[in-house]
Amino acid sequence: MKSTPTLPKGGGTIAHRTGGICHYVGFNDSNALEREKGITILAKTTSIRYRGVKINIIDTPGHADFGGEVERVLGMADGCLLLVDAVEGPMPQTRVVLRQALILGLAPIIVINKIDRPNARPAETVEATHDLLLELAQTPEQLGAPVLYTNGRTGTATADLRYPGTTLEPLLDTLLSSIPPPVSDLDGPLQMLVSNLDHDNHIGRLAIGRIARGILRPGQEVVRLSEDGVGPPQKIATLLTVEALERKPAEQAGAGEIVYLSGLPDVAVGDTIADANHPEPLPRLEVGEPTLRMQFSVNQSPFAGREATVSSTSRQLRARLQRELQTNIALRVVDGITADIFEVSGRGELHLSILIETMRREGFEFEVSRPAVITREVDGHRQEPVEECIIDCDTASVGMITETLGSRGAQLQMMRTDAGSGARLTYLAPTRALIGLRSLILTLTRGTGVMATRVVGWEPWRALPPRTRNGVLTSSQTGTAVAYGLSGVQERGQPFIGPGTPVYEGMIIGLNRRTGDIDVNPTKQKQKTNMRASTEDATVKLVPPRQMSLEECLDFIEDDELVEVTPKTIRMRKRILVASERIKLRKREAAV
Template sequence: MDLRNIAIIAHVDHGKTTLVDELLKQSGTYRENQATAERAMDSNDIERERGITILAKCTSVEWKGIRVNIVDTPGHADFGGEVERILSMVDGVCLLVDAAEGPMPQTKFVLSKALALGLKPIVVLNKVDKPAADPENALNEVFDLFANLGASDEQLDFPHVYASGIGGWADRELDGPRKDLSALFDLIVEHVETPKQVAQSGEAFSMLATTLGADPFIGRLLTGRVETGTLKVGDSLKALSRTGERLEQFRVTKILAFRGLSQQPIDEAVAGDIVSIAGMTKATVADTLCDLTLDAALPSQPIDPPTISVTFGINDSPLAGKDGNKVQSRVIRERLMKEAESNVAIRVEDTPGGEAFIVSGRGELQMGVLIENMRREGFELSISRPRVIYKDEGGQRMEPIEEVIVDVDDEYSGVVIEKLTGPRKGDLVEMRPAGHGKTRVVAHVPSRGLIGYHGEFMTDTRGNGVLNRIFHSWAPYKGPIQGRRQGVLISMENGTTVAFALWNLEDRGKLFLGAQETVYEGMIIGEHSRDNDLEVNPLKGKKLTNMRASGTDEAVRLTTPTRMSLEEAIAYIDDDELVEVTPKNVRLRKRFLDPHERKRQAKSA
């Protein structure tokens, strides 16, 4: 069967997964009476809860006798490592752009990778039926973006369609019939090149592994595109590392091909097919699986380096082991190493003591998703504040700079610019009206200045602002940046909180918990209204007497406490604080010091 391999790339929430839903429906992948889920490609629980794509996933559809392999990719910059790997599997990309918002940071990031590989894109202007849509302006911005990224003349001559993913239609003209996606299907078949069919030339089999999976019955699975030759079940292959070192020799026990949303076993894979292979025990992502006669590894796409690091440690609080069953450092290390093996954008290093591990990645969201997955698996962890990774160039300290694009109501643009360019030492690049009472602000800000800023940004903009960020470049160190201004309220006792005590503490600051919750000495229970830390007693009850007086029996009414999400807690803490993560709770606490260190600090104070 004739083949086409294409990846769908876009900024987060521009409608990739919804469009793939419609492609599956209209290609006849589902039975007429088959029950289908919305955003069928988002199979992960966290993906469904947050409405974002985290893992790149493959599917395939048939259109007029041609099989189209489609790869749905993540839209958030923190998961860009997934995108960089899978672009080597495809021969074309479908670039989705929101007709109202235009090209956004992740669009620029993924598109630059695709253009560098020589892929020819198809531009889909999505959501053209939105009231704020301006498809012609969005198309002009896309063309300018292509030119700025150094696209070739052939890539600049890109075809485009106007579409509505949720409406299930795409047309070559803006005022088209708006019935179905046949125009997009036909454009993919016409514009995307057929994979090089070299199966008949007698070349030996080779394939670059791009994603790693596991099946409880089959075992380890490596997915990739067959570059040369053919493969049959029972063939013997060898695995080569990126440097060409021989890792293992194995026999292929299963070949699985993507058919709709499922994988089906096939007897033979030919060049151009995207398949999963079982039978290996050591080979992993970016390794080459090839015939025994070959000795050279296939070139793999270089992955951008991590920009932040977080320390994962054991939970050593007084409440350790109450919620989770995986608390030992050895078990935590095994889980992190397993993650680093399948996710090439993550690096794991041991600390000298062996009880903590430095995990480096792309951003706070990527770390948050990893920690959330681990807590759901029963792990208990203590997490440090994210730290920016620096590098030296010619004896000069360099730090990562991020491009920040903010869409905000006109009345709040001033405070946003002041916060980004003042204490966070950013540079304002562009400020322009975005229509409908909105302003678009573009700034280049040090990564460490953005840690913990999102919560403050949402408060400043009354929840109406949208902030997108992506790595831009390395720049000379810009000097110290002030962290959190407020101190914290720290419990001085172990026990259960009392409503009367919390009521009296409300004047001291904002509380993070309510009555009848377990606390311990050193646990952070709120934010102080001043810049110093304050030790308080949340267990102090009301003194009872046998005298009655006016006002002694008034009801205690507590203000609703501020509950932080996992990402908010990680971004909020200071350098001397930790986030305690268990399957049921997220707590903040001070780092525990040994008695000698505590005495030394007390004397110096």
């Protein structure tokens, strides 16, 4: 069927924020965590009209940890904008997203962005991108992808750097000419694959997807085809389409259109919505397997219940994790060894930490363990995932970074330095060697370093240099930390808390200068006497406490420790809070 102006002219898949494509797309990173971390976490759709044609645009995450988000929405697109930084060139996550898009047969358009940067290398970037296409392309047509150069700040594009652009029309014209229209069968029975879910306070759960065949109208009778089979007939309550950032009611939508529909309370990602008289399923979504797992458990600390704003019992925690599975299809949740523990697996450290932070902001409190790598057995040999890690930093930080990566057992593959743009280091390392590295790189480079990773395969399990963390300082009392007590703590090591911080027995409050854990009393008050104290004795000088992020805490703790997460506070604690019980356990383990 020929494309008409009333049908969408394909969907564009954008690996990162587009900036200047239109005024709407810059607002796509609306989630608070997305704004804070500067990354896209959730896939989103928008649309524009250009020369009488509706162009659906899908903004997808670029980070490999959120590959599940990418995999579930690529089926709604007909082409992709491969957005590459003119300075950085193709990154590991670029490869991840591009491979998935090309396997699905999407037509690529290469967009070299940020050409206004002082150290822009457009010619080298185009060459590197062509090399990537040559490696990943599935058809000869994909190798002939057109190239455009854009400046997101000014909203301009050009196909030739000799002639600077004045508008984005060259990019939009290329979209119309290079991306094929959807193959639309308006006369066949309805078929639609649910690629995403959303919630509206007024109309409830919304199923999002692109109509593969037929026409959809409000009030139409459909069936839901899930893994459990064909469901009972149901009626579509509301049908919405997207215009810019607005969802507008529609009287009907045809094949090729991306729609939002309500009236299906049990719908899940991967289900097929089909005509009630012709229940034909579409292939279900398949996503990559997780690489990391950790335990989520009910908060058992003495401060449990103080800061949570929603009920955080095992039942509520289970319900929240099960609800996450409805949209976060790369996540896995299974019951743990007790009713209060859940094993949660994800695609990477960032994937899991975003879930933890999201639940924390929703008002939940719980405890999590140190992330552990998921391994597999092949011919009786243990294997673990291996990742490529690329770090961009200033040349002054290269020495510290190479020392840090070397101490973790990472293997340097390539190093490129440039007087203007800094240095790029490429490593291969087991996934377990990279846990906690992202926040450490930011610290070493004073916030200027950029780290990107992707899983490249599996290798036999090998020994890594041992962790060299010193022992910890744990509180021996429950109460409130005071300056006098903390002065004794800082004599032993580096404190994590300041005066006025509530503490409990077994809570980790500092890092010991030596190996081995020490119990200290941060609540200790100075003994009062009748003697007048000198000014020197009365003044207690405290060093600033070390502030640690969630990711740093997850990397810091050992197997006998937990991170307590509440809406207001992140604490670290021993699994066994009472010091005498920990001593007894160590003696029993030593006797075995």
